[in-house]
Amino acid sequence: MSQEKIFHLIPYAGSIGISLGILFYVWTWKKARGAYVFFWYILGQTLYVSGNILEMVAAGLENKLFWESFQWLALSLPLLTLPVFIVIYTEFKLRNYKRLFVLSLIFPGAFSTLVLTEDSHNLIYRNPTVLENGLFSSLVYDYSPIVLTYTYYVFFIALVCCAILVRQMMQPHNLYRVQIAFILAGVLMPIAGWALSLSGIFITPQRDASPFTTAVGNLLLAWGLFRFRIFEVTPIARGKVFEALVDPVVILNMKNRVVDINTAMLDLLGANATDVIGQPAKQVFANFPIPIRMYTDVSYARTEAIFEINKTQIHYELTIWPLYNERKEMTGRAYICHDITALKQLEKELRVLNTNLEDRVQGRTLELAEAYESMLEGFARALELRDKETEGHSRRVTEHALKIAQNLGVTSDAMEDIRSGSILHDIGKISIPDEVLHKKGKLTPEERRIIETHPETAYKLLSPIPFLKKAVEIPYSHHEKWDGTGYPQGLKGEEIPLSARIFAIADVWDALSHDRPYNKAWEREKIIEYFKEQSGKHFDPKIARVFLAMVEKGEI
Template structure:
C-alpha cells in the first residue's frame, strides 16, 4: 500500500525529472509485494508457483525501471531511449515466456515442493541455471544503477550530493533484501526479504527526488505519510510559528490550513492557551492531559519531539497529539471489572470456607448418627435399616460432591509455580500406586519415557491422577485391561494422551465430560462425582493448553491434552 501511495504521489509530480520512471518502479514493487503476500498465504503448490511466477515478472519490471530511472536521473540515458528500452526488455520477455511454459520443459524450475510450516507453508525449489541467469541480469542492472549513482554522488556537492545519496540508499535497500534472500538469511517464515525493504527504499527516493518542503523542517514523503497518519501532528519552528500541520490536527482545532501555516502558535491555538503556557518552551516531553473539547471531556497524549538540522543545531519541535479518550474509558471499565472480580473472588472464598466448615459439620453428624443407629438394629424393621443405610450413603456422596466443589474452586485460584516436570515418571508412580491399592487386578499399562514439560507439578499430577484413575476405573470389567500414557506430534505441537480399552462413551456427548457434575455412566456402574474431568480442563486451560476426548462405547476412550510451550 505504501508503494502504491508513493506511486500516486509521484504521478502527481511527474513534471519532475525521472518521476515517471519512479512511478513504474513503485508499481512493479507493489506487484512484487502483492505476489509475495498471495504466495505466502496460498496453501497449494500450484497457487504458490503461480504467484511466484508473477514475482519474477515483477522483478523484471522493477530492475528494468530501476536501471532506466538511475540513467535518466544521472543524465546517462542514451540518445534513443525507446530503442534502448526495447533492447533492455528482450531478456525479460524471453524469460517470461520460459517461466510460463515451464510445465512443459522444466528448464526454469526443475523441482518444486512445499515445506509445511506455521503459520504458512513454504515453496521451495532448486535454482536452475536459468534462474541464476535471471538473478545475474537483475543484479547486473541493479548494481549498474547503483554504480552511476555513486559516481554522481561523488561529483556533486551540497544539497545535490545529499539528493543523490538519498536516492542511492533507496535503490540499495531492496538489493540488500534480495541479497539476504540469496544468502538464505530470512526473517522467520518469510522466504523473500526484498518485499519488506521496498517501502523503506521508496521513502528515501521520495525524499531525495522531490526534495524538501518549507522552513527546512521536512516530514519524509509528507503528502503520503503525514496526511494519513491518525495522530494530530504540528511542526513549530524556532520562532514558534506553525510551519506544518496535518488534517487530524486541523480538525481538532476547527481551522483551515491557510489560517494556521506561518502563524504564531499563540494565535493559531489561542483556545488552548493553558496548554501553550505549559508546553510553550518544552523541547521534549511525553505526557497525558485532560480537559473539555467542546462539550465532551477528553483525554490526550501529548508528545513533543525536538527537530535538528544536519549540523545538530536545534531547528524546531514536532508536536503529536493522540486522542486516548476511548483507551482511558476502556482502562476505567477494566479497572471497575477487575474490582468487581476481586469482590466476587472474595465472596467465593467466603463461600468455600462456609462449605468446608458449616456444611461438612452437619454431614458428619448425619453420617455418624446413622452409623451408630445401624450398629443397634434390635427392634428395627428392615425398611428402617434400609432407610438408615441410604441416609449414610447419601451423606457420604454429598461429602464427595462438596470436596469436589472445593477442589474445583481451588484450581482456579491457585497460583501456578512452573518448574520442569517429568510426566513419564509421574505417570509411572500413579499407576504403580493404583496397582498396589488393587493387587487383584491385572492391567497391562505402559508409559512412554522421557516426557518432560514446564508446568506446575502439583496441578499436573492432579491431571494425570484424574485421567489414569478414570482409565483404571473404567477398565475394571475388561479381562485384559490396557492403559497407555503416550506422546505424539502434529504440526510441530506436542500432544499428550492417555488411552484405555474400557467402557468408552458415546462420542456425541464428549463435550459433556468436562462439565462439572455431568456423568455419562450410572452411579451403580461406576462411582464418581463428575468433577474430575472438569478439574482437568481447568488445569490444562490455566497452562495455556486444551483437552479433548475420543471414545466408542465398549471400545475404550482416549484423552488428549496440550500445554503451552
C-alpha cells in the first residue's frame, strides 16, 4: 500500500480510535443508567466503520460485497440498542415495552437473514460493480425495494429516538439539557452522513461519508461524556411530579453528589440548580439545618430536625429512601424533607385535650362506679327490708364467695362479677308473695314451685342490663346442683357457670350457719359433714375440697 493511501486512511483510523476510546469510557460506567446498552450501540458503530474501511481497501467485487454485507449486519446492533438506550436513559414511560422490543427484532432479523443468504436470491445488491475513482475503488449497486424499505425503517427509528430526546430536553436544569443535546448530536451525525450518501451528495472523496460523520458525532459524544459528565451525573427519577412536590427533595448518587433537586429544596437552600447539581452533598448542605450531611452513608433512615426561623420553631422530618435500577442495584438515595410543624402543634394541642379528657373520664368513671355501687346496695337493701329474716345474708355470702374465688385463682374481672352477682343473688324473690316468702312453717308443693321461680325472675330483671351480663349467672344458676337435680334449668357438672358453683357453697354454708324461720342453725361439725356428703352431688367436688380446706384453716 502506497504512502499516499496510508495517509488517506488516517482520518478513518482516527474515527475508529475515537469509537474505541468511548467504548472504554462507557464500560467503566456500565452500571450507570443506560450505559451498558449504550456500550453496545457504540460497538455496533465501531464495527460498521471498521467494515467500511475494510471494504474501501478490499480488491475485487466479491471482497467488497463481503465487507458491504458485514456493514449491514453491524448496523443491526445500533439499530436495536439505540431505542433501548433512549428509553432507559430518559426514563420514557413505555407500555408493553417487552412486546415492542420483540417486535423491533423482526425487521433487523429478516434483513440480516436476506443479507446472509444473498447468493441464493440476489434481493439486496442489484447490478453491483466496482467504480474506480481516486485512490480507492468504490462498490456501487442499485438499491432494491428491500434495501430502501430497510433504510426508511432505520431513519424512522432514529427520528423516533431523536423525538424522545428532544422531549426530554424540557429539563429545568441546564446541565441535563446540554447532556441530552450532545447525545442527540451524536445520534444524528451518522444518520446525516448516511442520508447524504443515499441522496447522491458526496462530501468526501469516497462515496460513503458516514465514517466521517460518525467520527464527528463520536467527538461530540466524547466531549459530552467528559465535559458534561454524561453517565456520571444523571437525573434519577426525574419528572413533573418531582418539581411539583411541596416537600423539599434532593437525590444523591452513590458518590454522594447531588444529581437532582427540586424547586422546594432550592428555595430552602437559597441556591440555584447550577450551583448545586454535581456538587458533593457535604459541601452543599454544610450549613443546612436539616442534617442531610449526617446521613450520606445509610440506605434508609428517618429522623427529625428542629430549628428557628423568626423566633418560631420549625419541625422537619427527614426520610432517606434508596433508589434502585432495573437490576435491583442501588443507584442513589432520595432525601425527602417534610414540614411537620403543624403536625407537632396539633400533637401538642391533642396532648392537652387528651389530658383534660382523661381527667373528665376518670371523674365520670368514679361517678359511675359510685352509682353502680349505690344501685347494687339499693337492690340488696330493698330485698333485706322485705325479708328481715335474711338481713346480713347477702353481705356474708358475698365475702365467702370472694374468698373461695380468690383461693381458686379467679381473675380480678371475674371477681367483680362474682361480687355483683352475690349481692343480687336473691333479687328474684322480690316477686314472691309475702305470705309465701314470710311463711314460718313448711312450704306446700305449690308454694315451693312459686319460690323456685325467683331465679328466672332475677334473670328477666337483670339480663337486659349490659354491665350485669356476667353477674346474672349467680342469681340465675345458684340453685343448680352438680348432679343435675337443681333448678331452674337442671344443669349438670361444668354446665353450671363457675361463679354459680362457687356461690352455691357460700350460700348453703351461710344458710345452715344461721337461724331461719323454718330451720335452726346447725353445728359447725354437722355442716362440714354435710358438705363432705354433698360433694359431687350438690357441690362441685373440686371447689368443695378447696372450701373445706379453708374451713379447716379458719379462713371461713
